[in-house]
């Protein structure tokens with residue numbers, strides 16, 4: 001497999017070569033750094049198709065990395081398998097913003113958690129209280145360079161309606177209900193790998209706390225924005241049973257042998273057993 005695979009890619013990189021150290025840790029957050037057995041950088045569709053075909057034929061696990069922004073461990077990187085690095089793909093603008101990494105290099109590890117709610121002033125007050133007084137905030141603050149950032153993305157009814165109007169069916173794949181809502185993200189940053197578990201647990205617990213409060217006050221929106229979700233959040237389930245069933249039909253049509261389920265461990269998945 002390796003010889004044919006290497007020939008398929010314009011550039012390849014084994015652990016012993018000079019670029020390997022930089023390329024294997026190109027991902028934005030240290031949580032996503034890994035040790036792939038081989039990194040390839042296809043430069044066009046032909047190289048990419050050939051590489052994927054060879055990986056499938058050889059049953060070799062692989063990961064795909066585009067900009068490398070996803071902080072999920074092994075979400076866009078892999079240990080021992082092959083990493084397909086899309087940064088040489090001429091059609092894609094490589095958008096990993098190095099200045100962001102430089103600016104925040106004092107806190108090298110990031111994780112985030114997401115939930116959604118319908119905004120109103122009463123819930124904003126509750127959120128403000130939780131973001132200042134919750135025990136998880138103290139836990140995160142106590143970590144070396146521990147940082148907590150709250151991100152709020154307002155999503156309007158008209159935005160969702162416009163998205164659905166452009167779709168091929170009346171309900172979109174994400175299962176969004178047209179109503180004003182806010183997508184919340186908790187960005188947690190810290191320095192030492194030894195704090196990974198504590199930081200992840202505190203971020204997740206704070207997200208759960210916010211979610212419970214929004215359910216209790218009737219503000220909860222059953223949607224998790226994939227770009228902001230933690231690796232252990234079940235993003236796809238929130239799209240709703242009809243959409244999950246539709247996605248499975250699409251998978252059966254385009255990936256009947258479930259290659260991207262079996263050989264690509266990273267990312268959010270439809271149920272493996274189905």
Ligand SMILES: Cc1cc2nc3c(=O)[nH]c(=O)nc-3n(C[C@H](O)[C@H](O)[C@H](O)COP(=O)(O)OP(=O)(O)OC[C@H]3O[C@@H](n4cnc5c(N)ncnc54)[C@H](O)[C@@H]3O)c2cc1C
Nearest residue numbers: 028063064065066067068069070075076086100227266267
């Ligand atoms: C500082 C920062 C700010 C951000 N701000 C925003 C924001 O404002 N709004 C927002 O929506 N998101 C934001 N994000 C989140 C970011 O957009 C998502 O994490 C997004 O997935 C990153 O895209 P990427 O190309 O870097 O993907 P990667 O991290 O490279 O990959 C993401 C996932 O997609 C898979 N993948 C990538 N390319 C392919 C491919 N060609 N084929 C199949 N699978 C593939 C990977 O295997 C991985 O599972 C931000 C991220 C960072 C680090």
